Each structure stands twice: as structure tokens, then as C-alpha cells.
Amino acid sequence: MHNPRHPHVLPVRDGVSPSCVVLPVRGHGSMLDFLTERLPAVSREGWHERMEAGVVVDERGQAVLPDRAFEGGLRLYYYRSLPAEPALPFSEAVVYQDEHLVVADKPHFMPVTPSGRYLHNTLLVRLKRRLGLPELSPLHRIDRDTAGLVMLSVHQATRGSYQALFRDRQIIKHYEAVAPWRADLTFPRDHRSRLEESPQFFRMQEVSGEPNSYTHIQVLEVAGDWARYLLSPVTGKRHQLRVHMAALGLPLRNDPFYPVVNDPPEGDYSRPLQLLARSLEFVDPVTGVQRVFESRQALSLP
Numbered sequence: 001m002h003n004p005r006h007p008h009v010l011p012v013r014d015g016v017s018p019s020c021v022v023l024p025v026r027g028h029g030s031m032l033d034f035l036t037e038r039l040p041a042v043s044r045e046g047w048h049e050r051m052e053a054g055v056v057v058d059e060r061g062q063a064v065l066p067d068r069a070f071e072g073g074l075r076l077y078y079y080r081s082l083p084a085e086p087a088l089p090f091s092e093a094v095v096y097q098d099e100h101l102v103v104a105d106k107p108h109f110m111p112v113t114p115s116g117r118y119l120h121n122t123l124l125v126r127l128k129r130r131l132g133l134p135e136l137s138p139l140h141r142i143d144r145d146t147a148g149l150v151m152l153s154v155h156q157a158t159r160g161s162y163q164a165l166f167r168d169r170q171i172i173k174h175y176e177a178v179a180p181w182r183a184d185l186t187f188p189r190d191h192r193s194r195l196e197e198s199p200q201f202f203r204m205q206e207v208s209g210e211p212n213s214y215t216h217i218q219v220l221e222v223a224g225d226w227a228r229y230l231l232s233p234v235t236g237k238r239h240q241l242r243v244h245m246a247a248l249g250l251p252l253r254n255d256p257f258y259p260v261v262n263d264p265p266e267g268d269y270s271r272p273l274q275l276l277a278r279s280l281e282f283v284d285p286v287t288g289v290q291r292v293f294e295s296r297q298a299l300s301l302p
Contacts, residue, residue, distance in 0.1 A: 009061040009077045015129030016119060018077040025072040031056075032066035035076070055079055080119060086266060088121045094131070095149065095293055100286050101162070102127060102136065102152045103293045108272035111144040123150060140166050143239070145256065148175070148277025148295045161285040166236065171282040174232050175241055176220070178274035178299050179250040181227040188218040191244045195237045203257055204239045206247055213237040215244045223301040226253070230278075241275065253302070274299050 010018035027034060032051065036044040047066070050056050054063045059075040090107035097103075104123060106112065111122045119125060128136050139151045139162050153159040165171040192211040195204050214234040221228040229250075231241045239258070245251060246258040253274035256263045264271055280293045 009057050009059060010055070010079065012128060012134040013079055014120070015125040015127075016079060016114070017128075017134070019080045021076050021078075023070065023072055023074045023076065027070040027072055029070055030066060031064050031068045031070060031076070034070055050078060080114060082117065082119050085119055085121055086117055089269065092123055092126060093296060094127075095296070097131070098154075100154055100158050101284075102131065102133070102154060103280070104150050104152065105295050105297060106142065106147055106150050106277075107297075108147045109144060109269055112138050112141050112150055118144075124152070127152065139163055140236070142277050143273075143275075145273040146175075146275045146277060147272070147297050148275075149280050149293055150277070151280060151293075158286050165282050165285060169234065171280060172232070173277070174230055174279045174281075176276045176278045176299050177229045177231055177241065177245065178226060178253045178301060179229060179245050181222050181225055182249060185248065185250075188216065191215050191217060191248065193244065193247065195240060195243060200261070203261070204237065204243050206243060213240045213244070215241060217244075217248075221301065226301050228299060228301055 021035070021038060023034060032044065032047055035042070035047045035056070039047075042050075047056070051064055051066045056064045056076060056078045058064055058071075059077070064076060088107075088110055090110060092107060092110065093105040095103045095105050104127060106123050111118045113124050114122050124136065124138060128134060133154055135155055137153050137159060139153050139159070142148060142150060151162070153162050192214045193206045194209040194211050195213045196207050197203075198205040212235065216232040216234065218230040218232075219227055220230050229245075231245075233240055242252055242255055242258050246255070251259050254271040255273055276295060276297055276299050278295050280291070282291055283289070284291050
């Protein structure tokens, strides 16, 4: 019986794994009609060319030709591609690698996984290609704007054990950030709030209600109007550290989203967000070894 978690219907190509789309139970027309309507970022002509080239296949590995009739519930696999992709003048570093784990030190501005305008210049695709590890998969995410440590699983067989570290909060994560200094606030402090997606889908916001996010905040260094902070998230909500600091009147230096949107123009790398995933600490669930990883990057006060 087909297992959608292990399709193996298209190989990893230049570090890029195939994407999947599932047909709804009911539909009509041809497979070409469905793909053109569901994924309009590719033109009808573009889908026709891909299908004729044999790089759109079903879950059984059979090539899907343009005139094939719609089949409800079927999974289709294809390669994502971009007509153009921004070049990034930065490189990732591999901090640690064994048969189960890869720990990478990601630069600012590099996405962890393919999305939007980025495909080949993402941490995952670059590492798959560089290390020759087709099953490599991130165990957690940090924002494109954030630099620092990302832990990735090498094999599906042990992936669940490492994912449980994050799910069960058995991993200690520390971040560093540069933000304004406020003498009227007491540190160390805990910040708890309820975070939900804002009307601007790419931003989060604090709302009233039961807290679902929790960050411990300490001061590492103060220099004039700025300070370097140690942020220790207990929960892992999207943009949690950025929203919590902004809510305290301490927006992170060069933050393009909080408290207001001020996104730099494409290709401007002169103002990196001053947020760094500094360290990861946990007991390895496979080997039982105590692990502590540190980023080789550093933030400095203005």
C-alpha cells in the first residue's frame, strides 16, 4: 500500500525534493486543467511542458500526461522551480554532523526551507546538495531574518525522536538580541502573552486571553541607549521573541516588521535583524549524550 510519507516517486534533484499536491475527491476535466487552476504560478503552457517531459508523476511513480482524466484523491509530485532567484552573498557553516544530526549556523537573510522567491538559496537545499543527504529535514525553524543555529535530521528513521525534544520542551534554546535599553524595566523578567496572527498575515500580535507564549529575558550588556539581551523562549510561537520585545517597548534593532513594517528593498543586506539563535542544549535521545552547540556568530552593540 502506498505510504504518502515515503513516496520515493521522484529523486532529489540538485538538492530540491519533489513537491506534492493532492487532488480533491471530486473534480472534472484533465490533470492539466487541475494543475493550471490549483497552481497558477506556473502557466498552462509551463505545466504542459513539464508533463510532456515526464517530471509530473502520480503516487505510483507513473508519468502524468496532460490529457489524463482527473482522478479524485490522487497525489501528484513535481519539481518546484523559479524563473529567477535572488543571489545571497552569504554562506552557512556546519557546526556539527553525525549519522543522525546536522547542526548548521545560518546567516541572516537565508530562509531555512524553500518558500516565496527562494528555492536553491535556502539552508535546506544548500545543505542537501553540499552534504549529499537527500533525506535531510529541519527539526525546527528560525526566521529568514534571524541568524544562528538550526538542527536538521539526517534520516527519517530517527527523526521522530529528535522532533519530540521540541514538542516536549526538552531542548534549551538561547537567543541573543540587540535592542534599546530601558532603565525603568526590571531584569531578569518573564514575558507571557497570547499570540495570534494579525490581519497582516506575515505578522503576529498580542491579544487578550490565555497566554500561549512564554519568554525569559535577561540583560547581558548595556552600552548607552542600547543593550544586548539573552532571550530564552519556553514556547515556540512564530515571531515570539520579536513581538515580546516590541511589546515591552524594546523593538529589536533593524526589525523590518515590529513595531511597524519597514522592509528594506530587495538586495539591501546592510541592516540585518539583530537576533541570533545562540545555543541549543539537550540530551541526545538516540545516543544519550549531553549536547551543547554554540553559534560562531556574534552580535555587537552600536
